[in-house]
Amino acid sequence: xxxxxxxxxxxxxxxxxxxxxxxxxxxxxxxxxxxxxxxxxxxxxxxxxxxxxxxxxxxxxxxxxxxxxxxxxxxxxxxxxxxxxxxxxxxxxxxxxxxxxxxxxxxxxxxxxxxxxxxxxxxxxxxxxxxxxxxxxxx
Ligand code: SF4
Numbered sequence: 001x002x003x004x005x006x007x008x009x010x011x012x013x014x015x016x017x018x019x020x021x022x023x024x025x026x027x028x029x030x031x032x033x034x035x036x037x038x039x040x041x042x043x044x045x046x047x048x049x050x051x052x053x054x055x056x057x058x059x060x061x062x063x064x065x066x067x068x069x070x071x072x073x074x075x076x077x078x079x080x081x082x083x084x085x086x087x088x089x090x091x092x093x094x095x096x097x098x099x100x101x102x103x104x105x106x107x108x109x110x111x112x113x114x115x116x117x118x119x120x121x122x123x124x125x126x127x128x129x130x131x132x133x134x135x136x137x138x139x
């Protein structure tokens with residue numbers, strides 16, 4: 001019997017982080033996993049994808065996970081919820097990578113609203129400068 005393929009789950013704010021990934025991260029494993037996941041998603045933009053505020057494939061290689069939970073749980077769930085709210089989406093919604101990237105670009109990056117999501121992230125200044133570059137190139 002053919003096994004049904006599991007639908008990939010992504011934390012909503014990780015979709016945003018992936019727009020600014022520049023090969024840096026919390027560990028070599030984390031960076032490799034992030035790159036592999038981005039490459040996979042970009043090669044399969046129409047595959048079903050579930051946006052869920054829970055540990056996902058990116059968290060799987062993060063050194064800051066304890067007992068399946070992020071060490072900064074309050075922050076990451078807040079970032080997830082802000083991404084969903086700004087993009088007019090609900091937690092656990094099924095979408096595609098293509099549709100979610102489009103929602104992120106339209107509602108967050110082009111409107112320069114990164115600070116409304118994750119102003120207190122340690123990577124914020126780097127992502128903001130990438131974000132400003134992206135939106136000015138599109139003007
Ligand atoms: S500032 Fe942090 S949470 Fe926000 S997109 Fe960058 S890495 Fe992700």
